[in-house]
Amino acid sequence: xxxxxxxxxxxxxxxxxxxxxxxxxxxxxxxxxxxxxxxxxxxxxxxxxxxxxxxxxxxxxxxxxxxxxxxxxxxxxxxxxxxxxxxxxxxxxxxxxxxxxxxxxxxxxxxxxxxxxxxxxxxxxxxxxxxxxxxxxxxxxxxxxxxxxxxxxxxxxxxxxxxxxxxxxxxxxxxxxxxxxxxxxxxxxxxxxxxxxxxxxxxxxxxxxxxxxxxxxxxxxxxxxxxxxxxxxxxxxxxxxxxxxxxxxxxxxxxxxxxxxxxxxxxxxxxxxxxxxxxxxxxx
Numbered sequence: 001x002x003x004x005x006x007x008x009x010x011x012x013x014x015x016x017x018x019x020x021x022x023x024x025x026x027x028x029x030x031x032x033x034x035x036x037x038x039x040x041x042x043x044x045x046x047x048x049x050x051x052x053x054x055x056x057x058x059x060x061x062x063x064x065x066x067x068x069x070x071x072x073x074x075x076x077x078x079x080x081x082x083x084x085x086x087x088x089x090x091x092x093x094x095x096x097x098x099x100x101x102x103x104x105x106x107x108x109x110x111x112x113x114x115x116x117x118x119x120x121x122x123x124x125x126x127x128x129x130x131x132x133x134x135x136x137x138x139x140x141x142x143x144x145x146x147x148x149x150x151x152x153x154x155x156x157x158x159x160x161x162x163x164x165x166x167x168x169x170x171x172x173x174x175x176x177x178x179x180x181x182x183x184x185x186x187x188x189x190x191x192x193x194x195x196x197x198x199x200x201x202x203x204x205x206x207x208x209x210x211x212x213x214x215x216x217x218x219x220x221x222x223x224x225x226x227x228x229x230x231x232x233x234x235x236x237x238x239x240x241x242x243x244x245x246x247x248x249x250x251x252x253x254x255x256x257x258x259x260x261x262x263x264x265x266x267x268x269x270x271x272x273x274x275x276x277x278x279x280x281x282x283x284x
Contacts, residue, residue: 001248001251001252001255001256001257001258001259001260001281002034002035002072002074002257002258002259002260003032003033003034003035003260003261003262003274003277003278004028004033004034004035004036004037004071004072004074004259004260004261004262005028005031005033005036005037005261005262005265005270005274006036006037006039006221006261006262006263006264006265007021007024007025007028007036007037007038007039007042007043008024008039008042008043009262009263009264009265009266009270010024010027010028010031010036010267010270011023011024011027011267012266012267013266013267014267016045019043019045020044021043021044021062021065022065022069024043025065025066025069025071026069028069028071029069029070029071031270031271031274032271032274033071033274034071034072034259035071035072035073035074035259035261036066036071036072036073036074036261037073037074037075037077037113037221037261037263038062038073038075038076038077038109039076039077039078039079040058040062040076040077040100042077049096049099049100050092050095050096050099051092051095051096051098051099053099054096054099054100054102054103055103056102056106058103059102059103059104059105059106059107060106060107062103062107062109063106063107063108072259073107073109074111074219074259074261075109075111075112075113075157075187075219075259075261076100076103076104076107076109076111076112076113077112077113077114078096078097078100078112078113078114079113079114079115080093080096080097080114080117081093081117081118081121081123082094082097082114082116082117082138082141082142082145083116083117083118083119083134083137083138083141083165084117084121085119085120085121086121089121090141094141094144094145097112097114097145097148097156098145098148100112101145101148101149101152101154101156102152104152104154105152105153105154109154110154110155111154111155111156111157111185111218111219112149112154112155112156112157113157113158113159113187113219114156114157114158114159115158115159115161115164116138116158116159116160116161116164116165116166116175117138117164117165118134118163118164118165119131119133119134119137119165124163125163125164129163129164129165129167130165130167134165135165135166135171135174135175138165138166138175139175139178139179142158142175142179143179146179146181146183146184149181149183149184150181150183153183154183155183155184155185155218156181156183156184156185157184157185157186157187157218157219158172158175158184158185158186158187159186159187159188159189159192159221160172160186160189160192160193160209161189161192161193162192162193162194162195162198163195167193168193168205168209169193169208169209169212169213170212172186172209172212172213172216173212173213176216184216185216185217185218186213186216186217186218187217187218187219187220187221188209188210188213188217188219188220188221189220189221189222189223189263190202190206190209190222190242190247191221191223191224191225191232191234191242192221193205193206193209194225194232195232196227196230196231196232199225199227199232199241202242203243203246206246206247207246210247210250214250214254217255217258218258219258219259219260219261220251220255220258220259220260220261221260221261221262221263222237222244222260222261222262222263222277223235223236223237223262223263223264224236224237224238224239224240224241224242224264225240225241225242226239226240226241227241234263234264235264236262236264236265236266236269236270236273237262237265237273237276237277238272238273238276238277239269239273244277244280245280245284248277248280248281248284249284251281252281252284260277262274262277
């Protein structure tokens, strides 16, 4: 397993001079990480990363920054709502996906990652989010993005999240089968499969997801959770209720060199979170 970090969590509370792409990447490497999850709009300030900005030059810049710091970009994040009800906004979002796929291909990044949205402009869980109609909308809008991924030779990876359209392993399997593309894969975030109703059954929920999605899992997000005011709150790995033993055993046996990025860390706990996961992985 190759451990990484979500880059916009690095130096997040530091002065602006330490929040450049170069400074964040340097800190990530100094803290012992091997790869990063890169969301351009969250790591480079005062730039709108629309289709026009996603150029060949940007790809060359990104490639150079991470190559010089001996870091891989595990995934280029583009978390825009592919079920947005406004047609004009949807077309804009799709164009950004096309641009991210182009940059990924040129920068040597193997994967663009996304969540699966909700059928409202607020991108919030509502009564329609888990319906068949919402799934059909998402599939229709995802299809040209997957076709673009195939053309660029890049993986398009979706992340199942309880609050979104693709909310569990069974629905993720539906999407994979419906698209029928070898370029469509899964980002596996165990905590994102949980909600207040199933959190006490998390070992079963996560175990079944690993079994059903095993072949399609392309990378992993690792974080923890706590319960607060009737909600699950995401926190750094090793600081909450999660037991990662079976997850890491699965990764060691079935995905030995997979890239796994930490999420919801802070400047204060990123290194301790990495060491916690690495020590547990090594002990299995």
